[in-house]
Amino acid sequence: MTSEDAALGRAGALLTIDLDAVAENWRRLSAQGTPAECGAVLKADGYGLGAAQVGQALAAAGARSFFVAHLEEGIALRAVLTEPRIVVLNGLLPTHAAEYSAHRLVPALNDPGEIAAWAAHAAALGTTLPGFVHLDSGMNRLGLAPEDQDRLASDPSALSGITPITWMTHLACAEETGNPMNRAQLQRFRQAVARLPPAPVSIANSSGIFLGPDFLGDLTRPGAALYGINPTPDRPNPMMGVVRLQARILQTRRVDTPMTVGYGAAHRVEGPGRIATIAVGYADGVLRASGDRGAVRIAGFTAPITGRISMDLITVDVTHIPEPLAVPGALAEIIGPDLPPERLAASAGTIGYEILTSLGRRYARHYVGGAL
Amino acid sequence: MTSEDAALGRAGALLTIDLDAVAENWRRLSAQGTPAECGAVLKADGYGLGAAQVGQALAAAGARSFFVAHLEEGIALRAVLTEPRIVVLNGLLPTHAAEYSAHRLVPALNDPGEIAAWAAHAAALGTTLPGFVHLDSGMNRLGLAPEDQDRLASDPSALSGITPITWMTHLACAEETGNPMNRAQLQRFRQAVARLPPAPVSIANSSGIFLGPDFLGDLTRPGAALYGINPTPDRPNPMMGVVRLQARILQTRRVDTPMTVGYGAAHRVEGPGRIATIAVGYADGVLRASGDRGAVRIAGFTAPITGRISMDLITVDVTHIPEPLAVPGALAEIIGPDLPPERLAASAGTIGYEILTSLGRRYARHYVGGAL
Numbered sequence: 001m002t003s004e005d006a007a008l009g010r011a012g013a014l015l016t017i018d019l020d021a022v023a024e025n026w027r028r029l030s031a032q033g034t035p036a037e038c039g040a041v042l043k044a045d046g047y048g049l050g051a052a053q054v055g056q057a058l059a060a061a062g063a064r065s066f067f068v069a070h071l072e073e074g075i076a077l078r079a080v081l082t083e084p085r086i087v088v089l090n091g092l093l094p095t096h097a098a099e100y101s102a103h104r105l106v107p108a109l110n111d112p113g114e115i116a117a118w119a120a121h122a123a124a125l126g127t128t129l130p131g132f133v134h135l136d137s138g139m140n141r142l143g144l145a146p147e148d149q150d151r152l153a154s155d156p157s158a159l160s161g162i163t164p165i166t167w168m169t170h171l172a173c174a175e176e177t178g179n180p181m182n183r184a185q186l187q188r189f190r191q192a193v194a195r196l197p198p199a200p201v202s203i204a205n206s207s208g209i210f211l212g213p214d215f216l217g218d219l220t221r222p223g224a225a226l227y228g229i230n231p232t233p234d235r236p237n238p239m240m241g242v243v244r245l246q247a248r249i250l251q252t253r254r255v256d257t258p259m260t261v262g263y264g265a266a267h268r269v270e271g272p273g274r275i276a277t278i279a280v281g282y283a284d285g286v287l288r289a290s291g292d293r294g295a296v297r298i299a300g301f302t303a304p305i306t307g308r309i310s311m312d313l314i315t316v317d318v319t320h321i322p323e324p325l326a327v328p329g330a331l332a333e334i335i336g337p338d339l340p341p342e343r344l345a346a347s348a349g350t351i352g353y354e355i356l357t358s359l360g361r362r363y364a365r366h367y368v369g370g371a372l
Numbered sequence: 373m374t375s376e377d378a379a380l381g382r383a384g385a386l387l388t389i390d391l392d393a394v395a396e397n398w399r400r401l402s403a404q405g406t407p408a409e410c411g412a413v414l415k416a417d418g419y420g421l422g423a424a425q426v427g428q429a430l431a432a433a434g435a436r437s438f439f440v441a442h443l444e445e446g447i448a449l450r451a452v453l454t455e456p457r458i459v460v461l462n463g464l465l466p467t468h469a470a471e472y473s474a475h476r477l478v479p480a481l482n483d484p485g486e487i488a489a490w491a492a493h494a495a496a497l498g499t500t501l502p503g504f505v506h507l508d509s510g511m512n513r514l515g516l517a518p519e520d521q522d523r524l525a526s527d528p529s530a531l532s533g534i535t536p537i538t539w540m541t542h543l544a545c546a547e548e549t550g551n552p553m554n555r556a557q558l559q560r561f562r563q564a565v566a567r568l569p570p571a572p573v574s575i576a577n578s579s580g581i582f583l584g585p586d587f588l589g590d591l592t593r594p595g596a597a598l599y600g601i602n603p604t605p606d607r608p609n610p611m612m613g614v615v616r617l618q619a620r621i622l623q624t625r626r627v628d629t630p631m632t633v634g635y636g637a638a639h640r641v642e643g644p645g646r647i648a649t650i651a652v653g654y655a656d657g658v659l660r661a662s663g664d665r666g667a668v669r670i671a672g673f674t675a676p677i678t679g680r681i682s683m684d685l686i687t688v689d690v691t692h693i694p695e696p697l698a699v700p701g702a703l704a705e706i707i708g709p710d711l712p713p714e715r716l717a718a719s720a721g722t723i724g725y726e727i728l729t730s731l732g733r734r735y736a737r738h739y740v741g742g743a744l
Contacts, residue, residue, distance in 0.1 A: 044684065071384075075382075139635075181632075248465070261513065262513055264544065282730075307512075312416065312442070312461070329467075362442060
């Protein structure tokens with residue numbers, strides 16, 4: 001029995017998450033972003049890889065500022081990380097202010113109403129409370145609109161009781177180095193900040209860290225790159241791979257005469273050849289859009305996905321793989337050193353981020369490295 | 373505070389699952405499939421809706437046979453359902469035979485090796501064990517190939533100790549009423565069964581139940597239709613809706629001058645108008661492929677998705693919705709009575725099944741009805 005078999009146990013697939021690689025990626029991003037403090041984005045359960053485990057590994061590596069999307073995510077993370085700053089990006093629903101302060105969570109304040117509610121809550125508690133203030137610079141998704149920024153600049157007393165403040169913005173096109181949108185957003189943000197009370201600024205997501213020193217500000221917010229996604233898509237990936245997904249071959253099938261494979265009888269195999277059925281499907285994050293387009297690796301060979309993706313199964317062509325290597329019980333690699341998440345994403349017409357957050361729950365999860 | 377607000381609590385989105393509707397759908401499928409016994413497929417955590425909760429509701433409604441994909445899913449379901457038959461469709465990895473018998477799980481035996489291992493396990497225990505034997509009839513995914521069926525017919529002693537047996541097959545194109553593949557598969561299956569020891573047969577998935585009496589056999593295996601997915605896509609949906617997904621509006625934004633929205637600055641809004649940002653994204657099952665194509669409902673109005681889907685957020689056009697109805701804190705319907713899963717699926721170029729299994733974990737989950 002291999003160590004993979006032991007970790008796999010009775011599950012159909014094994015997801016291995018390398019916490020040392022996550023920590024190393026954080027160190028690389030921290031070095032690249034010097035002198036800014038390097039934060040870490042753990043939303044969506046750490047991009048599907050486990051916010052608690054990743055958060056503990058990064059705190060041990062030295063990270064002191066974490067970002068989540070939802071209040072619930074912040075509360076869950078606070079339960080395992082007592083010390084670090086935890087910022088909730090989706091903002092403050094005014095009725096939940098007390099839960100933010102009780103769990104020492106910092107809201108990213110996205111509009112004047114949220115600023116007013118947070119300031120009022122600080123006053124009610126007779127204290128001051130920290131806050132990020134999100135100044136939209138062109139994403140038009142969350143954050144103070146230009147007219148709100150104008151009003152705040154002319155009457156900063158609305159911020160009374162909110163201290164320390166961090167001004168933040170979010171880039172829409174950071175992974176496109178040459179896109180003029182990046183510098184336009186930076187300029188709008190700088191102009192807004194210049195009219196507001198002095199405070200640290202946070203601009204760059206993963207890709208933003210690679211746009212040059214102007215984009216670093218005081219605190220960076222990498223997410224995807226921590227998990228091994230390439231922040232510089234037009235250049236080699238400076239990050240270490242973090243995720244390996246392997247699934248068992250359940251059955252192999254000899255095809256001697258022309259026949260169709262899978263749902264809709266949509267794929268025709270001319271034969272002679274062999275098809276292997278593997279215990280992973282779209283319920284496990286192999287998006288249905290990868291049908292007939294993606295590929296897996298078996299014993300170092302590439303095996304193209306053949307036919308539609310089922311909920312729990314895929315079928316792959318193993319005709320050219322030596323028969324003893326592609327047998328029931330053997331492992332196929334779905335994501336790994338030779339198959340980065342971006343590869344699977346490309347076959348589904350999406351981005352590596354969505355592959356990670358779609359990974360599902362049916363795996364044996366095996367964490368290696370880290371402080372665990 | 374509405375009852376939805378109470379159920380939502382501090383979460384960004386609320387997933388309501390109507391267990392009475394699931395039970396009613398099972399009764400309808402049971403009636404449609406008479407005289408066959410009506411089973412229920414609970415794989416992938418009950419298509420994302422909770423195998424334990426759905427299983428208990430269906431057991432209370434009278435279901436006695438359940439189907440899962442993985443051994444782990446079978447063990448988890450056995451922990452909450454003591455009595456019913458639980459069949460594991462992905463088959464038997466021979467080293468796990470003892471876990472199947474310990475939890476009284478019935479493997480769907482997919483090849484001669486699995487049959488041999490199960491028979492040997494029965495002999496070792498000095499007892500008999502029940503087994504489904506999957507005869508492939510043209511799906512070419514799992515199940516005994518034609519040559520294996522021939523061998524079994526000429527020497528049925530391989531089945532010694534496996535009793536009772538159920539012969540099963542799986543249809544590749546059942547949702548296409550007129551597809552000749554359906555009758556071709558039925559004929560192949562009938563011919564194979566005729567040469568094998570007499571035993572009950574199981575053929576029909578959800579759509580198969582609507583293909584006519586020839587396809588009913590002794591035990592049906594509906595999955596998707598239980599959860600409200602239309603088993604007859606070319607006709608009105610005979611099922612009740614089961615799922616409602618609602619998410620909070622976090623912010624609304626006035627657009628007075630032409631501007632771009634979201635990642636990649638890919639969507640241009642000419643203005644004047646209003647954009648709302650909603651607390652649900654591709655990490656929550658709104659597949660990224662729905663960007664600029666899907667729509668949500670707010671207070672009875674349709675609001676088109678504008679720009680790319682983010683991990684945690686979508687932006688929608690609310691220009692034509694009265695301003696007081698589309699404010700921060702208000703709920704947008706993502707899936708519901710007017711937006712069946714198929715609608716969201718169509719905007720992402722996929723099927724309702726994948727929407728359900730992609731729903732993610734960040735919701736407040738609210739079960740209504742059922743035996744709970």
